Structure formats: C-alpha cells, structure tokens
Amino acid sequence: MKTKPYFSVTNNLVDRLYYHNNPEAHSKSFSHKYKCKYLIYYEHFTDVETAINREKQLKKWNRAKKEFLINLQNPNWNFLNDKI
Structure with missing residues (x-):
C-alpha cells in the first residue's frame, strides 16, 4: 500500500516529530490514526x-x-526525522 503525503504547519518541527512517533502523546490525532511517522520533506518559513x-x-x-x-528535495525519499 502506498502512503499519502501529509502536509501540515508547525512552529516546532522537533516537537511535532516527537508526537508523531509517540502515539501515547496524541492517540486521537490525525497523524496517529493514519500512522504519519516519517518526515520526508519540509519547508521553512519565518512568517x-x-x-x-x-x-x-x-x-x-x-x-x-x-x-x-x-x-x-529528497529523490530517495529518505527519512529526515533524525536530521532535524
């Protein structure tokens, strides 16, 4: 099964990744329900x-x-979680 890219805004990417990888933190969230755990793309904005x-x-x-x-940005779709 091919996964669907999930796009979202956050003001703290490190915290967001933590919550995506620790379901007990947000067990009713969209990311938990659809098992969104891996960062493969991001953009940075100051505004x-x-x-x-x-x-x-x-x-x-x-x-x-x-x-x-x-x-x-990421032709091999490498997981970027540990690079943040």
Missing part, C-alpha cells in the same frame, strides 16, 4: 501566514505534483 498559505496550496495539489516536489 506563519506565509506557511499556512503554502500548506493550503500544497494540500490542493494532486499526488503526482506533490511527489514531484518531494523528489526535487
């Missing part, structure tokens, strides 16, 4: 409004376009 607008833009894209974007 929260810009980040939210980008998230909304990405969520409207089709799968092929999302995969193309991920492949530009």
Whole structure:
C-alpha cells in the first residue's frame, strides 16, 4: 500500500516529530490514526501566514505534483526525522 503525503504547519518541527512517533502523546490525532511517522520533506518559513498559505496550496495539489516536489528535495525519499 502506498502512503499519502501529509502536509501540515508547525512552529516546532522537533516537537511535532516527537508526537508523531509517540502515539501515547496524541492517540486521537490525525497523524496517529493514519500512522504519519516519517518526515520526508519540509519547508521553512519565518512568517506563519506565509506557511499556512503554502500548506493550503500544497494540500490542493494532486499526488503526482506533490511527489514531484518531494523528489526535487529528497529523490530517495529518505527519512529526515533524525536530521532535524
């Protein structure tokens, strides 16, 4: 089964990754329900409004376009959790 890319905004990526990998912390969250555990792509913004607008833009894209974007930065789809 191929997984679906999940895009979201956070002001603390380290904390977000912790919660994604520790289901007891947020057992009713979307990320827990759909087993979103691995970071394969991210963008950094200094302005929260810009980040939210980008998230909304990405969520409207089709799968092929999302995969193309991920492949530009991370062509092997390596897990980036430990690099943050």
